[in-house]
Amino acid sequence: AQSVTQLGSHVSVSEGALVLLRCNYSSSVPPYLFWYVQYPNQGLQLLLKYTSAATLVKGINGFEAEFKKSETSFHLTKPSAHMSDAAEYFCAVSASGYNKLIFGAGTRLAVHP
Amino acid sequence: DGGITQSPKYLFRKEGQNVTLSCEQNLNHDAMYWYRQDPGQGLRLIYYSQIVNDFQKGDIAEGYSVSREKKESFPLTVTSAQKNPTAFYLCASSSGTGGSPEAFFGQGTRLTVV
Numbered sequence: 001a002q003s004v005t006q007l008g009s010h011v012s013v014s015e016g017a018l019v020l021l022r023c024n025y026s027s028s029v030p031p032y033l034f035w036y037v038q039y040p041n042q043g044l045q046l047l048l049k050y051t052s053a054a055t056l057v058k059g060i061n062g063f064e065a066e067f068k069k070s071e072t073s074f075h076l077t078k079p080s081a082h083m084s085d086a087a088e089y090f091c092a093v094s095a096s097g098y099n100k101l102i103f104g105a106g107t108r109l110a111v112h113p
Numbered sequence: 114d115g116g117i118t119q120s121p122k123y124l125f126r127k128e129g130q131n132v133t134l135s136c137e138q139n140l141n142h143d144a145m146y147w148y149r150q151d152p153g154q155g156l157r158l159i160y161y162s163q164i165v166n167d168f169q170k171g172d173i174a175e176g177y178s179v180s181r182e183k184k185e186s187f188p189l190t191v192t193s194a195q196k197n198p199t200a201f202y203l204c205a206s207s208s209g210t211g212g213s214p215e216a217f218f219g220q221g222t223r224l225t226v227v
Contacts, residue, residue, distance in 0.1 A: 009153065032214040043117075043203055043218035044156075051214060090155060094214055100146070100171075101205075101216050105155040 002027045002093045006104035013111055019063075019078040021107050023091030026072065033074040034092040034101065035065055044090065050074060061085070086111045115140050119204050119219035125227050126191070126198065134189045134222045136204035143209030145187035146216065149173060150201040159202075162187055163209055191224065199226050 007022040025031055032051050036044040048059025055067040065076045074091060091104040117138045126132045138145065144163045148156040158171030162181040176195025181187055187206075191198045201223050205216040 034215055036218075041201075041221070041223070043119075043220045044205075045218075046215050049215050100158065100161055101207075102158075103148075103156040105153065 002031065002095060002102045004091050004093050004102055004104035006089075006091050006107050008107055009105065010108050010110065013081045013109070015083055015111055015113055016080050019076070019081045019085065019109065021076040021089050021091075021109065023065075023074045023076065023104060024072050025074060025091070025093045027093055027095065029095045032094045033065075033067060034094075035059065035063070035074075035076050036090045036092060037061075038088045038090065038106075047076070047089075081109075081111045083111050083113070085109060117204060117206055117217055117219035119202075119222050121222060122220065124222055124224045126224060128226060129193045131190055131192050132224065134191070134202055134204075134224070136187045136189065136219060137185055138187075138206045138217075139185060140206055140208075140217060141184070142206035142217075143184070144207045145181070146205045146207075147171075147177075147179065147187070147189045148203045148205065150203060150221075156203065159189065198224055200224060 003026045005024045034049045035047040038044050048057045050057050050067045058064045063078045088106045088108045090106050092101045094101045120135045146161045147159040157173050160179040162168035178190045203221045204219045207216040
């Protein structure tokens with residue numbers, strides 16, 4: 001069985017500051033891991049994915065995430081926040097070869113001037 | 114233009130009525146999913162289908178029904194048995210077992226009980 005825990009339901013940063021959104025997962029098989037972003041009243045857009053290749057994954061809009069098996073973590077980072085990054089972010093996990101995605105509760109990112 | 118289309122974007126239901134949410138994809142994906150989103154609870158899986166004419170219950174299937182008669186279509190019916198249907202509903206698809214694992218999402222349907 002798979003599960004995801006996102007630490008912090010709300011994160012607030014200043015424009016230009018580092019963004020760090022935390023995700024820990026549980027999986028009985030090697031996982032696929034994902035970060036999605038959601039803007040108000042819209043669907044989810046894929047930011048990046050880990051599929052057992054490189055442990056440091058680069059995504060769109062300057063985001064990246066590092067898979068750490070020993071810590072069962074897949075934290076999302078961006079060196080410098082932009083106002084347009086304000087949105088809700090979801091971490092998700094699925095089992096290799098079986099595509100049902102299990103989502104965390106989400107983290108709402110606020111960016112202030 | 115490939116993608117997933119959900120309709121309608123907004124839907125109002127009277128208590129005791131069944132309503133059907135539409136989801137169509139032209140990505141040639143085998144797998145399709147329905148999620149429910151409530152504030153602070155993330156996305157919860159209602160039903161999923163990995164192949165035509167087959168589907169499985171997710172974590173919160175009670176009060177919902179689905180069909181998968183065509184590869185492109187996976188409609189969700191919210192029945193009168195669903196006691197608290199007001200929510201944002203998201204449909205997604207993925208290529209299926211062995212393919213690229215990420216899911217692609219539609220723009221959602223916001224259902225409100227009036």
